[in-house]
Amino acid sequence: MADDLKTPLLDELEQGPWPSFVKDIKSMAGKKEMAKDLLRQLEKSYEDKRGYWKHGGLVGVMGYGGGVIGRYSALPEEFPGVSHFHTMRINQTSGWFYTSEALREITKIWEEHGSGLLNVHGSTGDLVLLGTRTEELEPTFRALTEKGWDLGGSGSDLRTPSCCVGPARCENACFDTLAVNYNLTHQYQDELHRPMFNYKYKIKISGCPNDCTAAIARSDMGIIGIWKDDIQVDSKAMADYVDSGMDVQGLVVENCPTGCIQLDGKEIRIDNSNCVKCMHCINVLPKALSPGKERGAAITLGAKAPIVEGALFGSVIIPFMKIEEPFEEVHDLIERIWEFWDEHGTSRERIGEFIERVSLAAFLEGIGEKPLPQMIKAPRDNPYVFYEEYFAEEGEGE
Amino acid sequence: MADDLKTPLLDELEQGPWPSFVKDIKSMAGKKEMAKDLLRQLEKSYEDKRGYWKHGGLVGVMGYGGGVIGRYSALPEEFPGVSHFHTMRINQTSGWFYTSEALREITKIWEEHGSGLLNVHGSTGDLVLLGTRTEELEPTFRALTEKGWDLGGSGSDLRTPSCCVGPARCENACFDTLAVNYNLTHQYQDELHRPMFNYKYKIKISGCPNDCTAAIARSDMGIIGIWKDDIQVDSKAMADYVDSGMDVQGLVVENCPTGCIQLDGKEIRIDNSNCVKCMHCINVLPKALSPGKERGAAITLGAKAPIVEGALFGSVIIPFMKIEEPFEEVHDLIERIWEFWDEHGTSRERIGEFIERVSLAAFLEGIGEKPLPQMIKAPRDNPYVFYEEYFAEEGEGE
Amino acid sequence: MATEVERKTDIGPPHYDQFLHPLIKENYGKWQYHETLAPGVLMHHGPAGDIYTVRVSSPRLVSVNFLNAIMDLADKYSDGYFRFTSRNNVEFLLASKDNIEPLKQEVEALGLLVGGTNNAISNVVHTQGWVHCHSAATDASGLVKSVMDELAEYFTSMKLPAKLRVAVACCLNMCGAVHASDIAILGVHRTPPKIDNETLPNLCEIPTTVASCPNNAIRPTSIEGKATVKVDEEKCMYCGNCYTVCPAMPLADPLNDGVSIWVGGKICNARTEPMFTKLAIPYLPNNPPRWPEVTSAVKKIVEIYAANAKPYERVGEWINRIGWPQFFDMAGIEFTKYHLDDFRHAGTTYRRSLHNRY
Amino acid sequence: MATEVERKTDIGPPHYDQFLHPLIKENYGKWQYHETLAPGVLMHHGPAGDIYTVRVSSPRLVSVNFLNAIMDLADKYSDGYFRFTSRNNVEFLLASKDNIEPLKQEVEALGLLVGGTNNAISNVVHTQGWVHCHSAATDASGLVKSVMDELAEYFTSMKLPAKLRVAVACCLNMCGAVHASDIAILGVHRTPPKIDNETLPNLCEIPTTVASCPNNAIRPTSIEGKATVKVDEEKCMYCGNCYTVCPAMPLADPLNDGVSIWVGGKICNARTEPMFTKLAIPYLPNNPPRWPEVTSAVKKIVEIYAANAKPYERVGEWINRIGWPQFFDMAGIEFTKYHLDDFRHAGTTYRRSLHNRY
Numbered sequence A, B: 001m002a003d004d005l006k007t008p009l010l011d012e013l014e015q016g017p018w019p020s021f022v023k024d025i026k027s028m029a030g031k032k033e034m035a036k037d038l039l040r041q042l043e044k045s046y047e048d049k050r051g052y053w054k055h056g057g058l059v060g061v062m063g064y065g066g067g068v069i070g071r072y073s074a075l076p077e078e079f080p081g082v083s084h085f086h087t088m089r090i091n092q093t094s095g096w097f098y099t100s101e102a103l104r105e106i107t108k109i110w111e112e113h114g115s116g117l118l119n120v121h122g123s124t125g126d127l128v129l130l131g132t133r134t135e136e137l138e139p140t141f142r143a144l145t146e147k148g149w150d151l152g153g154s155g156s157d158l159r160t161p162s163c164c165v166g167p168a169r170c171e172n173a174c175f176d177t178l179a180v181n182y183n184l185t186h187q188y189q190d191e192l193h194r195p196m197f198n199y200k201y202k203i204k205i206s207g208c209p210n211d212c213t214a215a216i217a218r219s220d221m222g223i224i225g226i227w228k229d230d231i232q233v234d235s236k237a238m239a240d241y242v243d244s245g246m247d248v249q250g251l252v253v254e255n256c257p258t259g260c261i262q263l264d265g266k267e268i269r270i271d272n273s274n275c276v277k278c279m280h281c282i283n284v285l286p287k288a289l290s291p292g293k294e295r296g297a298a299i300t301l302g303a304k305a306p307i308v309e310g311a312l313f314g315s316v317i318i319p320f321m322k323i324e325e326p327f328e329e330v331h332d333l334i335e336r337i338w339e340f341w342d343e344h345g346t347s348r349e350r351i352g353e354f355i356e357r358v359s360l361a362a363f364l365e366g367i368g369e370k371p372l373p374q375m376i377k378a379p380r381d382n383p384y385v386f387y388e389e390y391f392a393e394e395g396e397g398e
Numbered sequence C, D: 001m002a003t004e005v006e007r008k009t010d011i012g013p014p015h016y017d018q019f020l021h022p023l024i025k026e027n028y029g030k031w032q033y034h035e036t037l038a039p040g041v042l043m044h045h046g047p048a049g050d051i052y053t054v055r056v057s058s059p060r061l062v063s064v065n066f067l068n069a070i071m072d073l074a075d076k077y078s079d080g081y082f083r084f085t086s087r088n089n090v091e092f093l094l095a096s097k098d099n100i101e102p103l104k105q106e107v108e109a110l111g112l113l114v115g116g117t118n119n120a121i122s123n124v125v126h127t128q129g130w131v132h133c134h135s136a137a138t139d140a141s142g143l144v145k146s147v148m149d150e151l152a153e154y155f156t157s158m159k160l161p162a163k164l165r166v167a168v169a170c171c172l173n174m175c176g177a178v179h180a181s182d183i184a185i186l187g188v189h190r191t192p193p194k195i196d197n198e199t200l201p202n203l204c205e206i207p208t209t210v211a212s213c214p215n216n217a218i219r220p221t222s223i224e225g226k227a228t229v230k231v232d233e234e235k236c237m238y239c240g241n242c243y244t245v246c247p248a249m250p251l252a253d254p255l256n257d258g259v260s261i262w263v264g265g266k267i268c269n270a271r272t273e274p275m276f277t278k279l280a281i282p283y284l285p286n287n288p289p290r291w292p293e294v295t296s297a298v299k300k301i302v303e304i305y306a307a308n309a310k311p312y313e314r315v316g317e318w319i320n321r322i323g324w325p326q327f328f329d330m331a332g333i334e335f336t337k338y339h340l341d342d343f344r345h346a347g348t349t350y351r352r353s354l355h356n357r358y
């Protein structure tokens, strides 16, 4: 390590059991001025208790509007290594599966063209290449596409959809999360690369209501697995659980949110008409219980962080939809949603805020869906109904 | 009945098991033109499916601003008997207790001065004298006050407070509802009779969380009985319930909202730290259980019907207060509330809407109360905190 | 004559003390428990002895004749003492158990019902309607009479799973308990106010009128040189707030006024927290004198509730358990866009989880 | 050189198929159940055989060296196959059970931890902080490192009542999971933007800047003839939305920027519906490199939760059971006016019932 790298505050973060990002940055500091100056600037931030980055500038690769976050040091004289420190967002694979063969190609490219630092992964799901110069953006992009990798989104565009491990390693998956994730990412390349929306649009895909991608909280559109029929029961495995001495009554029956489970000796009885598909019993008794056979997904819209009208969870727009190749029903829905949002939404208005502004009823009408009681917690409690059908003097009703 | 009283539609409402208001009005129609024309105009409303009353006018008794609702027929030529049809609101007694001796005085006065029709009682709780002429208002008032009765409120004033039967006939009463009701009605005669508020102010008083006066839903200020310590248990009576074969487990234990009851043979065990004072167990087992010994009331503010920002339930402003003669603590609180509302509220803004507009924090500060976690369901979930203490450059914090 | 005596003001109501039965005074604050002896008959036990309550229906809109008859019975059976409940029933307070039966008989002879206690439908909290109010979209007393004629058996028995509170209001002002009742019947206007441009300039202050509208639907305008207002019909939600401040903007519209049905509200804290009533049926026609569409809709809801709820489950608690989709199914009510909230906090009513029933 | 080959665009990510272990392909969509063999070690059972997952911590901000080391291990133990989780852990996918132990040893030798499964604290979803973002009120990576050094034992064991998800975000934009985590750590600005009146006119569109403020705190003004904006400090809630659209309005303020702590959010639908995280501690100082006030506050909350919650009770479910008053008591956190909501739907957070704990 070079002598001029004095980072006593950061050095303290090399101690302790949790893996240290400081160690990792330092491991690049010998090879890369960028990494070294990143540490030096960060040390100054730790001293002064403030960041030293300028507000991002518009940089990118030819023909793309998103995928790169421009970043410049506010103190380029002091820290020339990070005078440019742009981020490139790369589409991760479905379910974040890699082989060493494939990922080594990326590490090689990034060591050559950038800081050698990454976020694996970014909060939206992208493989984030952290820190390079403007003039390296296009060469890095070419090297990446050459190996079959492409940029993710940023700005007012579709972001790289992400999905849970689903059918690749989970017994709960109610549809093929990886396939639909791959399909949508490819189907909407243009929307992903060229910001034309009112604001960002994130898609997250979870195979069941455990929602391991946090779709209900962090995606403008969630595709979340669900079933319509009865929970499947393996009585033999169920009896084994009881025999094992497990407190099925306390741990399962009493935790069912609708109290629709009864334990009768070694037998479990579920009033499926009252089961709200919360997954708890299936989670605790994975060998005995599994989701029903009539599987599909609920589509939720509108989750987002609090800026600016307060955080929103996604709300159910399609209570149940089959999710099957070639996913045309999903495309059709997405396109109806985008079209209506595009026409009536305003700039920097996320889909969730848009629906609240125009009202759920108007939104459903706009995208051509029928209102269903599954879309709400409860009907309105205020009497301010905008009646549209009424009787006119001449007797012609409308 | 006079020949000209043809009310075929209304006549149908004389049939059936439920007591008939039509019969009652008819019983006055022989003696009173007012009652007869009321029926005739009402019959026309039933035919035409619309009301025939004009928008109320300002009428009243000398020196009072409220207590009378002016009402004129829109068809005075057709129905001269109800060309004037004003309502007088009379303070009911605490708990709506009467003797025939006292009430007969009112029926006599009303038969003389008005239509002889009443609402017993109005939704706010007043004894409502339904229908008289402008020139009868003052004489009626004099006759009533002579017998010890006074007018209630209307318009932007205090309305007659009302209270549940409480200690007069209920084992659940946590304080003396009748006494405080009487006290407040007398203490605030001026506020009741001379509208000076931003809008109406209703007080309802229930002796326990069963809330038999609907204070939480229908009163700007609710005084609702509560206790702080442990539910009192009579073990003998408890054992009797169990012995009687009652399904205590199913009916009581499983209905406790916090699951804090355990039935152990004939013994009941309550985790009182988790009891939310819902009353259910006490209601089902009145002989065995009763509210604790440290009794008082929670004060709620802001309940109202939906006009115009949507209906509100009252919200807890004082989680616990002793309610004891001479009720000075209650007066003090009420006056702090009125003062702040008076100064900062706007016209036609109920106290509940006012609190929402200025925020609970500002309201508490305004009336000089400390924030407590019992006042909310949960702390804020948005990050938009208006920090007030901060550090300034020169090191002087604020 | 009356003018000769000194004018009294601000005397307030008489002290309640004088209206309490002596036995009640002795037991005041010391009651130990109660029992429901029969529908409409309660026994409260206190150290000084038991008091018996007989609860009797009232149409609430009554004549002095009705009250006089009640008072005659009170003199005869309850030492002249009686009260009214917060839901407008009459309660006779008897010191002697033996008086219960004869009193019941005389009450019934008057055409009144004994009941309303415990797991019953009690009296209907309601409002003025066409009998007295200028705002009314329907008649309250007539609706109550029509509905309770159908439901009387639930007043005189205690066969419901829990208490069932019905309320009626004749316009959106909801004078009464509509916003928090098990079942509520609400008169609705469904067309914007009809502006009387002749009288408006004299009767109403234009700025106050414009400001009265919660949805900014009212604009100042002028017609033939006279200042008046106009209403943006797209924005009007027929709330009637403008009419309250400006008499020249009536909403009454015989063709379109009608009745909506609401369910699932509750007030007491037992088990669950208080709940608002939710929209069940957005519109039924005004069909006096018997409102058959309304009575049969209400009856249907009561019956499926009675047949399906568990003990102590109020209507709202029952619906929460089975879910709204199933409620609409069972009640045979069509789910429409009108059920979807679009007011201030509409977003809080959206289903923001995967918890759902199919 | 790179410029000579044909430029490719819009090719999207490679197909996932090639990244799936052969055993995974065979069991794809046919998994039957799973077992947690040890902290960080899962076995998933399918008809074609079992696959073993070893989950390993990652600081997320990593170098190519880190990834190369991971890949070396993958080549050695999992046929070159591995994945990352939605919370940024590494998962090795092993066909052979025998590889588990040797892999664990090599992982630990690298200074990484095996764990994060089941009733554990898993990796911390977090953001850029002072490492990359212009908005940051604190550093994310440093906070994560400091907090997880204290909580590592909960990553490598499964002794908590349920899963416990921690998130960190460095400003109110909350890039990550702060608004729905069991415990969240949020960087906050606490003073209004400092306007650079020199550069603002060139850098920002005044109308867009004015419109960006959710609370209408920004007004156009002019200083020495130059158009710029001013901020009504009473109305500013430090959200930073203006700064996002206008670089001349930075919020950074070393004296006052700091950290707030939030609790009780959850995402999955198990048992209860998803819940937002709620404010626990409005402000703790920025105290790098170790943020001792923050780490000890978080640790305290984890410990009282661990000691008091029932099995499967997430933090929010536990607090809902015991009530917020008791949570504040137990955690020794002062309840202040800042905890009272005053934003859009504040009224929905008021306690509108008598259900309460004293």
Ligand code: SRM
Pocket (backbone or CB within 6 Å): A056, A069, A071, A087, A089, A119, A121, A122, A123, A124, A125, A126, A127, A128, A152, A202, A217, A218, A219, A303, A304, A305, A306, A307, A308, A350, D126, D127, D128, D132, D133, D134, D135, D173, D174, D175, D176, D177, D244
């Ligand atoms: C890199 C990343 C954080 C990370 O460390 O992982 C990130 C970084 C930024 N986010 Fe984000 N967001 C990132 C995921 C999120 C998420 C989480 C998610 O997608 O699941 C959220 C919350 C969910 C949501 O979308 O609401 C999120 C909510 C925001 C917001 C608030 C948006 C809102 O409507 O509330 C902003 C502000 C904005 O859009 O103006 C924002 C803005 C930003 C900007 C572009 C700063 C700005 O104001 O322009 C940050 C650039 C930082 C930098 O210099 O690198 N970021 N941002 C994440 C993207 C990586 C990736 O592509 O995988």
Ligand code: SRM
Pocket (backbone or CB within 6 Å): B056, B069, B071, B087, B089, B119, B121, B122, B123, B124, B125, B126, B127, B128, B152, B202, B217, B218, B219, B303, B304, B305, B306, B307, B308, B350, C126, C127, C128, C132, C133, C134, C135, C173, C174, C175, C176, C177, C244
């Ligand atoms: C007589 C009574 C109905 C009844 O049949 O019992 C009544 C009758 C009227 N109410 Fe009411 N309200 C009556 C209890 C209520 C209640 C119930 C209560 O007090 O428990 C409410 C709901 C609770 C509340 O206060 O919010 C109620 C909420 C309203 C509202 C809506 C207020 C709001 O803020 O949402 C209005 C409209 C207004 O104030 O402008 C209103 C207005 C009116 C007016 C004065 C009409 C008007 O627009 O000016 C009605 C006069 C009718 C008439 O011609 O007699 N009345 N009003 C009740 C008073 C009798 C009494 O003194 O005992």
Ligand code: SRM
Pocket (backbone or CB within 6 Å): B095, B163, B164, B165, B166, B169, B170, B171, B172, B210, B211, B212, B213, B214, B283, B284, C034, C042, C084, C085, C086, C087, C088, C089, C116, C117, C118, C119, C122, C123, C125, C162, C163, C165, C177, C180, C181, C182, C265, C266, C267, C268, C269, C270, C314
């Ligand atoms: C007389 C009256 C108070 C008064 O001052 O007038 C009263 C009296 C009693 N109430 Fe009540 N309640 C009275 C209105 C109410 C109201 C207000 C209302 O309906 O507008 C409520 C709230 C209703 C709601 O939640 O919507 C009310 C909710 C209760 C409850 C809770 C019921 C539940 O949902 O579990 C109880 C507990 C019980 O019944 O065991 C209760 C219990 C009682 C007891 C048993 C209290 C006692 O120990 O004496 C009394 C006899 C109850 C009965 O009717 O079976 N009282 N009670 C009111 C009679 C009204 C009527 O004529 O029917």
Ligand code: SRM
Pocket (backbone or CB within 6 Å): A095, A163, A164, A165, A166, A169, A170, A171, A172, A210, A211, A212, A213, A214, A283, A284, D034, D042, D084, D085, D086, D087, D088, D089, D116, D117, D118, D119, D122, D123, D125, D162, D163, D165, D177, D180, D181, D182, D265, D266, D267, D268, D269, D270, D314
């Ligand atoms: C690998 C991963 C999916 C992926 O595609 O990457 C995953 C995998 C599994 N999840 Fe998950 N979950 C994963 C993120 C999540 C998330 C998202 C998040 O944390 O941001 C959630 C929502 C968390 C929340 O509610 O805040 C999540 C909530 C669950 C739950 C519900 C837990 C509960 O509160 O009851 C289960 C059920 C269980 O654990 O029994 C579950 C169950 C599982 C199972 C048991 C599913 C299965 O049968 O294979 C997997 C192993 C769980 C374990 O770690 O013990 N998974 N799981 C994610 C691992 C993240 C990590 O590194 O720790």
Ligand code: SF4
Pocket (backbone or CB within 6 Å): A164, A165, A166, A167, A170, A171, A172, A173, A174, A206, A207, A208, A209, A210, A211, A212, A213, A225
């Ligand atoms: S969301 Fe469901 S299907 Fe997907 S990994 Fe989690 S538990 Fe499995």
Ligand code: SF4
Pocket (backbone or CB within 6 Å): A255, A256, A257, A258, A259, A260, A261, A270, A274, A275, A276, A277, A278, A279, A280, A281, A282, D271
């Ligand atoms: S999935 Fe949830 S709601 Fe359904 S039976 Fe199981 S625990 Fe109950």
Ligand code: SF4
Pocket (backbone or CB within 6 Å): B164, B165, B166, B167, B170, B171, B172, B173, B174, B206, B207, B208, B209, B210, B211, B212, B213, B225
């Ligand atoms: S509110 Fe409580 S004290 Fe009052 S009558 Fe009802 S049950 Fe009794």
Ligand code: SF4
Pocket (backbone or CB within 6 Å): B255, B256, B257, B258, B259, B260, B261, B270, B274, B275, B276, B277, B278, B279, B280, B281, B282, C271
């Ligand atoms: S009062 Fe309610 S919360 Fe308290 S123990 Fe009884 S049933 Fe449970």
Ligand code: SF4
Pocket (backbone or CB within 6 Å): C127, C128, C129, C133, C134, C135, C136, C137, C169, C170, C171, C172, C173, C174, C175
């Ligand atoms: S509800 Fe409306 S119409 Fe009925 S009395 Fe009240 S204000 Fe009048």
Ligand code: SF4
Pocket (backbone or CB within 6 Å): C192, C193, C212, C213, C214, C215, C216, C217, C218, C231, C235, C236, C237, C238, C239, C240, C241, C242, C243
């Ligand atoms: S009825 Fe209501 S919404 Fe319509 S114009 Fe009048 S005040 Fe506005």
Ligand code: SF4
Pocket (backbone or CB within 6 Å): D127, D128, D129, D133, D134, D135, D136, D137, D169, D170, D171, D172, D173, D174, D175
């Ligand atoms: S949370 Fe704020 S500071 Fe942190 S990365 Fe996101 S935008 Fe930047």
Ligand code: SF4
Pocket (backbone or CB within 6 Å): D192, D193, D212, D213, D214, D215, D216, D217, D218, D231, D235, D236, D237, D238, D239, D240, D241, D242, D243
């Ligand atoms: S920080 Fe937010 S509230 Fe403050 S001026 Fe900027 S946009 Fe407005």
